[in-house]
Amino acid sequence: MIKTKANKTRTGGSEKVSFQAPRGMKDILPTEWPLWEKVFKIGKEVAEFYGFSRIETPILENTDLFIRGVGEATDIVEKEMYSLRTKGGDHFSLRPELTAPVVRSYIQNGMGRLPQPVRLYYMSPVFRHENPQAGRYRELHQFGLEVLGGESDPVYDAQVIIAAYRFFEELKLKNVIVQINSIGCRVCRPNYVRRLTDYYKNKKICKDCERRLKTNPLRLLDCKNEICQPLKAGAPSILNSLCVNCKAHFKGVLEYLDEVAIPYTLNPLLVRGLDYYSRTVFEVFPEGGDLAIAAGGRYDYLFEMLGGRPTPAVGMAAGIERAIEVGLAAGGLTVPKPRPRIFLVHVGDITKRKALVLIEDFRKSGIGVAESLGKDSLSAQLERAAKMEAPLALIFGQKEAFEDNIIIRDMTTGVQEAVPITMVVEEVKKRLKSA
Ligand SMILES: [Zn+2]
Numbered sequence: 120m121i122k123t124k125a126n127k128t129r130t131g132g133s134e135k136v137s138f139q140a141p142r143g144m145k146d147i148l149p150t151e152w153p154l155w156e157k158v159f160k161i162g163k164e165v166a167e168f169y170g171f172s173r174i175e176t177p178i179l180e181n182t183d184l185f186i187r188g189v190g191e192a193t194d195i196v197e198k199e200m201y202s203l204r205t206k207g208g209d210h211f212s213l214r215p216e217l218t219a220p221v222v223r224s225y226i227q228n229g230m231g232r233l234p235q236p237v238r239l240y241y242m243s244p245v246f247r248h249e250n251p252q253a254g255r256y257r258e259l260h261q262f263g264l265e266v267l268g269g270e271s272d273p274v275y276d277a278q279v280i281i282a283a284y285r286f287f288e289e290l291k292l293k294n295v296i297v298q299i300n301s302i303g304c305r306v307c308r309p310n311y312v313r314r315l316t317d318y319y320k321n322k323k324i325c326k327d328c329e330r331r332l333k334t335n336p337l338r339l340l341d342c343k344n345e346i347c348q349p350l351k352a353g354a355p356s357i358l359n360s361l362c363v364n365c366k367a368h369f370k371g372v373l374e375y376l377d378e379v380a381i382p383y384t385l386n387p388l389l390v391r392g393l394d395y396y397s398r399t400v401f402e403v404f405p406e407g408g409d410l411a412i413a414a415g416g417r418y419d420y421l422f423e424m425l426g427g428r429p430t431p432a433v434g435m436a437a438g439i440e441r442a443i444e445v446g447l448a449a450g451g452l453t454v455p456k457p458r459p460r461i462f463l464v465h466v467g468d469i470t471k472r473k474a475l476v477l478i479e480d481f482r483k484s485g486i487g488v489a490e491s492l493g494k495d496s497l498s499a500q501l502e503r504a505a506k507m508e509a510p511l512a513l514i515f516g517q518k519e520a521f522e523d524n525i526i527i528r529d530m531t532t533g534v535q536e537a538v539p540i541t542m543v544v545e546e547v548k549k550r551l552k553s554a
């Protein structure tokens with residue numbers, strides 16, 4: 120017997136069960152899909168313009184992939200993964216992000232043999248067991264870009280940021296701003312971490328940070344706890360600790376962004392919660408918002424952590440739910456109108472059969488036909504046609520069917536004309552074109 124958590128209420132002996140979507144997860148309803156498709160299309164166009172090809176990885180991956188690839192001492196792995204054990208004893212997790220899976224796929228499929236860098240994009244659901252709150256879901260969708268392989272050239276960092284920025288621009292988000300920082304490399308970061316640890320050592324910090332000070336000190340800089348907030352201002356800046364190479368790399372990224380006038384601000388407190396980042400890290404914010412709509416960075420060490428050869432890479436992921444919310448609130452993003460379809464009205468059983476055949480003829484010529492073949496009342500059908508703003512209605516009555524005719528009714532003017540059924544597709548085409 121499997122235990123369930125559906126709500127049960129007893130009503131007069133019979134048990135009624137009502138199911139809800141899991142907390143923090145939601146349906147994308149038919150009324151919402153046109154907007155989602157529009158956003159997906161914009162993402163696809165931007166990604167493909169900049170030379171990215173789509174990839175999709177399994178929703179489940181080996182839990183170890185995320186422990187190694189995201190880092191044990193991160194909120195994602197510590198608290199937010201949906202993990203399960205299969206009957207065969209394997210430990211799997213619903214992916215909380217796609218960078219580690221994409222790198223896994225690159226290594227597994229030998230993409231290192233392709234011309235470098237390999238540019239991949241995705242538009243995929245990820246799962247995080249966070250506390251649900253405004254703009255945050257436990258199942259969310261990410262639009263992501265990854266540039267894998269090649270050199271650790273700052274131009275790739277800039278290109279990822281430019282593409283992310285263009286994505287939001289196409290969604291009509293206004294005054295989007297990029298916050299950017301460099302967190303150095305294996306050479307210079309240890310010095311900075313030492314300085315940071317020294318700074319925090321004898322200060323009063325929250326419980327989480329006491330632990331982070333040992334496991335992942337950089338993360339003290341993005342602690343939201345009010346005990347820790349005021350301490351950030353006095354913390355040493357990582358920008359003063361960068362080695363010559365990291366400094367040059369960061370300068371390169373900023374210069375490329377200046378070149379195409381992408382607005383950014385330096386934020387030396389920005390470190391990102393994930394272990395695998397090196398050098399460039401960035402977050403993208405909507406106007407007046409303090410929740411990031413995209414985030415990313417360089418991750419030159421991730422390949423080695425996942426058993427691959429050292430391979431430089433940089434990428435970003437944008438939250439689609441949040442981008443849609445911000446876009447709608449800003450007023451620039453609108454729900455697209457459905458493509459107009461003609462409406463086929465039928466009267467009686469014989470016409471219903473002939474109507475089915477006629478619908479197939481329209482399908483072949485790419486004209487969308489709406490109908491309500493299950494309903495027989497003429498007025499109910501015409502009402503539907505008007506409601507869905509069909510430009511034309513075809514009225515198929517008993518008499519017309521007998522004469523192999525059909526009536527074309529212009530729904531705006533109300534003008535009707537009977538045409539031979541063999542001509543109707545052509546006639547409709549003509550009228551839709553001139554409308
Ligand atoms: Zn460095």
Ligand SMILES: [Zn+2]
Pocket residue numbers: 324325326327328339342343344347
């Ligand atoms: Zn703290």
